[in-house]
Amino acid sequence: MKKYEEDIIRVAWNKRVSSLPVDIQKQLSDYNSKREMTDELVFIKKKRPKIEEGDVFVVQPRKGLYYYGRVLKAHVDVRFHRNENYKWRDSVVVCIYRSRTKDLSLRDFNPTYENLLVRPRYLTSKSFNSGYLFVLGNVPLTDEEKQLDYGFFSTTFWIMTDVYGNLIETTPRFIGMSALGNFGALARELKIEFIIDPSLLDLGGLSPKGSSSDASANYQDTVIAGDSDGIAERECVLHIKARLAPFDRGDLYEDPLEDKLSELGLGLIQGAGTAVTKDGEPESCDIEIELKNDNAGSIDLLRNLISSLSLPKGSALLGPGQNHLDLGSLEGLALYLNGTDLADGVYRDYDANDVNASAAELLGSIGKRYSSWNGPSETALYFYGESYSKMLVALKPLIDNHPLCQRCRVEQIA
Incomplete structure (x- = not known):
């Protein structure tokens, strides 16, 4: 197994940032300190498409400006490199081109891989239900596109894997991070590119609405019409x-x-x-x-x-x-697992999934885990049920005895 001697993604990023003007570096630093998604993308229209390989979609970073993206792989199940367990299922791999348009059509679609705006990355298929990624149609991948040389680097283990999580010994042309994101993660990546090069948000140089460029002449002349049925809002x-x-x-x-x-x-x-x-x-x-x-x-x-x-x-x-x-009638309990102060062996031998499984057995019908969050120093598990006090009593054996629950804290959240 080839293990890299450094985090090549971080090294490449630091090198890129150091070459930028000081004011751009400051803007990037300020933006990276902001965790929540706010105005990175403009909402387009909510759909629930069935995502397939070759689907062409757009994102809208400002009103009236759309960048084309493509689904390079769909229905991807990714395994851990160390065992046969699945890391995640039914994900998609997408890229974003520098090809752009003024309207919701394929007229200006001109896929080129020389200078991608966003290199291949994993997304959840549900990202396309958000209304921020809008599918225009399907343009089948060419044989060359199907053989596109890309892989994913683990910033934890410093190894390279293919799209399914299998180890590869070579360094591919395009390198993405081995992490599953949603539309918010994609929006942040795009925002960073727009901070680095604000001209990407200019509307100049685009074909007028309704016209067609030579490069896109072979693609279907599809335009997505706006709602015009007079529905009262x-x-x-x-x-x-x-x-x-x-x-x-x-x-x-x-x-x-x-x-x-x-x-x-x-x-x-x-x-x-x-x-x-x-x-x-x-x-x-x-x-x-x-x-x-x-x-x-x-x-x-x-x-x-x-x-x-x-x-x-x-x-x-x-x-x-x-x-x-x-x-609302449900009450909530948050269990915060200490992520920094326990013995290394605890983090090696246990993870939050162990706590989740034990909690589900103890809670039975009085509550269940709704969500979780991985913070800088804690992992939070959010449980909701009929009574906070009943859930706390039920979880007490877990809190008192599970190695990963040492130095944890509990908070009522509803």
């Missing part, structure tokens, strides 16, 4: 007082709610987000809903639908108009 926000990572917010609330809204013909979800602390820890979530109709019946039906959800105390439905409905 009735916006409201479901505020969820739960500490949830974006993936878990989608699984627990966003996706089921969208299915129900569609089934009832009530409306659709226009966006969602997670508020975080200055350290990047989740605090609460918001889901933006747009009703199709503004009549009292639709509003009452939505309120009844939302009221049927299992929500933590402190949640609320805000709007439409001045309407406000307090929601």
Whole structure:
């Protein structure tokens, strides 16, 4: 097994940053100290596409400017290099080109790999449900593209793997990080490129809407039309007082709610987000809903639908108009595992998955883990159930005896 003598990604990044003007270095430093995603990308439109290899999508870093991306691999299951266990499943590998356009079409799509804006990287397939990555269509990969030379470097073990997690001995042309991200991680990577080169956000040099460049003449003339069915907008926000990572917010609330809204013909979800602390820890979530109709019946039906959800105390439905409905009966417990002060052997022999499994057995039907967070010095596990005190009593044997729970702390969060 070839092990590199240094973290080649960090070395390359430090070399690149050191060559930049001082003011750009300062902007990068300021941005990297900010954990939450704010204005990196502009929302386009929410869809739930089935992602396949060759799908062409766009991201919108500013209003009216879209950069093309491509799905290089879909439905990727990645294994740990040390054993047969899966690291993650059903991921996708994408890249972002420097090819860009002014409208939602394939007219200006001109894939070139000489100077990618974002090199191949792993994303969750659910990133495409966010509304920030919008699929335009599918352009099958050429044989040359299917053989594109890329790999993924582990900044933990200093090794190189292929797309499936298998060790490789050579250094590929394109090197990504062996880490699974969501649309927020991609947005941050793009933002960094725009800080380094602000001209990437200029609208100059783009073809006028409706025109076609020679380079893209072979691609289908697809334009995604805006909504024009006259649906009355009735916006409201479901505020969820739960500490949830974006993936878990989608699984627990966003996706089921969208299915129900569609089934009832009530409306659709226009966006969602997670508020975080200055350290990047989740605090609460918001889901933006747009009703199709503004009549009292639709509003009452939505309120009844939302009221049927299992929500933590402190949640609320805000709007439409001045309407406000307090929601939630669940209580929350956060278990913070010490990530820095225990013996090395504890971290080597145990991980948070062990604690999760034991907690699930002890809690039974009185509570369950909703999400987790890996912080600078702690790993937080978030449990919600009928009673904080009951969950605390049930988890006491785990807290008192599990090696990884030494020096842990517990907090009531709802």
